[in-house]
Amino acid sequence: MFAKLIGLLDYIDEPNIKKIKKAYEFSKLSHDGQFRASGEPYVCHVLATAEIIAKWKLDAVSIISGLLHDTIEDGAVTRKDIEEEFGDEVALLVDGVTKVSHLKLKGTRTDKTIENLRKLILVMAKDLRVVLVKLADRLHNMRTLKYLPETKRKAIARETMEIYAPLAERMGMGEVKGELEDLAFKFLFEKEYQDLLKKSRQEYKKSEEHIKKMKRALLLDLVQKFDIICEIHGRRKHIYSLWKKLGRKSIDGDFSKVHDVVALRILVETKNDCYAALGIVHEHYKPVPNMGISDFIAQPKPNGYRSIHTKVFGPGNRVVEVQIRTYDMHQQAEYGAASHWAYSEAKSKDAGNTKLEAGVSVDENKLEWVKELVRWQEELKDSEKFLEAVKFDALSHRNFVFSPKGDVYDLPSGATPIDFACVIHTDLLWYIKSAKVNGNMVALDHELSSGDVVEILKSKNRILPNKGWLDFVVTQVAKRKIRSVYNLT
Numbered sequence: 001m002f003a004k005l006i007g008l009l010d011y012i013d014e015p016n017i018k019k020i021k022k023a024y025e026f027s028k029l030s031h032d033g034q035f036r037a038s039g040e041p042y043v044c045h046v047l048a049t050a051e052i053i054a055k056w057k058l059d060a061v062s063i064i065s066g067l068l069h070d071t072i073e074d075g076a077v078t079r080k081d082i083e084e085e086f087g088d089e090v091a092l093l094v095d096g097v098t099k100v101s102h103l104k105l106k107g108t109r110t111d112k113t114i115e116n117l118r119k120l121i122l123v124m125a126k127d128l129r130v131v132l133v134k135l136a137d138r139l140h141n142m143r144t145l146k147y148l149p150e151t152k153r154k155a156i157a158r159e160t161m162e163i164y165a166p167l168a169e170r171m172g173m174g175e176v177k178g179e180l181e182d183l184a185f186k187f188l189f190e191k192e193y194q195d196l197l198k199k200s201r202q203e204y205k206k207s208e209e210h211i212k213k214m215k216r217a218l219l220l221d222l223v224q225k226f227d228i229i230c231e232i233h234g235r236r237k238h239i240y241s242l243w244k245k246l247g248r249k250s251i252d253g254d255f256s257k258v259h260d261v262v263a264l265r266i267l268v269e270t271k272n273d274c275y276a277a278l279g280i281v282h283e284h285y286k287p288v289p290n291m292g293i294s295d296f297i298a299q300p301k302p303n304g305y306r307s308i309h310t311k312v313f314g315p316g317n318r319v320v321e322v323q324i325r326t327y328d329m330h331q332q333a334e335y336g337a338a339s340h341w342a343y344s345e346a347k348s349k350d351a352g353n354t355k356l357e358a359g360v361s362v363d364e365n366k367l368e369w370v371k372e373l374v375r376w377q378e379e380l381k382d383s384e385k386f387l388e389a390v391k392f393d394a395l396s397h398r399n400f401v402f403s404p405k406g407d408v409y410d411l412p413s414g415a416t417p418i419d420f421a422c423v424i425h426t427d428l429l430w431y432i433k434s435a436k437v438n439g440n441m442v443a444l445d446h447e448l449s450s451g452d453v454v455e456i457l458k459s460k461n462r463i464l465p466n467k468g469w470l471d472f473v474v475t476q477v478a479k480r481k482i483r484s485v486y487n488l489t
């Protein structure tokens with residue numbers, strides 16, 4: 001059983017493989033005598049979770065956390081045990097995954113759900129690997145959902161559709177999002193799923209024949225005439241997103257109006273090759289007027305997706321979507337945040353880092369993902385209809401701000417750098433010289449907004465905090481600290 005995981009670890013060094021083996025033995029022991037609904041020993045589930053994580057090429061700490069992710073919950077192990085055996089990084093991740101599992105995210109969007117979602121974002125912001133491990137866990141649970149009783153199935157499928165699939169999308173993990181949605185779709189709308197499965201078979205077949213013809217013609221040109229190294233694939237649209245598209249008013253169930261039932265995907269080595277390939281495609285097949293080319297390389301989607309999409313008249317005048325991207329972009333489109341993490345391990349010492357101040361460096365990629373999460377919570381906040389329905393305002397009055405290291409802090413609206421300083425460290429109040437927000441100097445009464453990166457510039461020696469700060473600070477902790485300096489009550 002364990003051999004399959006080992007087979008995936010060719011990118012991990014020997015000392016870490018030893019640790020992974022140890023984690024497997026530890027997990028097996030702690031789940032001894034437990035079984036999954038499928039009848040398999042419980043350890044099969046954590047192994048499958050770890051295998052998914054290894055396929056995403058994440059680091060050893062993530063794989064170990066995958067193996068241990070249910071030991072606190074079901075295996076009567078404490079966080080302290082894990083810390084002693086595997087160190088605090090692993091303990092933090094396992095504890096985070098356990099906490100996320102406890103948050104009730106299912107069902108309707110009540111104030112409680114949103115509050116929990118907010119907590120989820122905070123847990124994730126501490127270390128994004130928490131959510132990657134959680135997504136791997138959920139993916140395996142969805143793959144084996146058929147073994148659970150009907151009522152449980154529906155609830156888990158709904159939670160997957162409402163929370164985890166959008167989460168995967170936010171993380172830029174297109175392939176994971178697609179699989180989660182398809183699995184949830186199957187259990188939530190059984191009849192629709194089966195119907196579409198039958199109908200789509202025919203359509204997939206027809207489209208794939210067209211794609212084959214195009215592939216032959218294009219390969220000949222790209223490789224032989226222009227010397228561009230490339231791969232060309234036909235890519236089937238995920239069944240849930242096909243269902244959604246067919247449901248659009250303008251399409252109304254008409255397959256011939258869906259142009260990417262099977263899309264043609266060209267993978268090349270460099271960005272320049274992408275544009276060269278685009279030219280060659282248009283030479284062979286005329287672009288469809290007014291449908292346009294989307295250049296997500298020049299202008300990536302907010303979740304980081306990059307690719308060129310164009311719609312052309314293929315064989316038989318059938319409209320076909322062509323997607324062109326580099327191998328790198330492809331890896332990122334499929335595995336998003338995970339591939340960033342895998343990359344950042346290797347790159348973190350040089351290119352990926354930006355110096356914000358001496359001694360503190362920020363991994364830009366990581367910070368981008370955290371900011372994306374903030375944008376998500378902004379959207380939740382902006383959804384007026386939803387807010388009206390639940391009359392819940394806790395979200396609209398909170399700001400998420402970041403330290404230069406990417407740690408996230410939750411501050412009330414109107415909070416200033418002084419509030420921030422009091423929240424991050426007990427003693428910092430005595431060393432405030434000035435403050436920067438997003439790299440620019442600001443006044444100490446500057447109002448912070450969500451997504452700001454706040455940095456306190458410290459003095460060498462202690463400075464008496466200014467009594468006047470009481471006029472603008474908003475957090476209780478800042479008021480209390482400043483008052484105590486002046487013995488005010």
Ligand code: MN
Pocket residue numbers: 045069070137
């Ligand atoms: Mn699990």
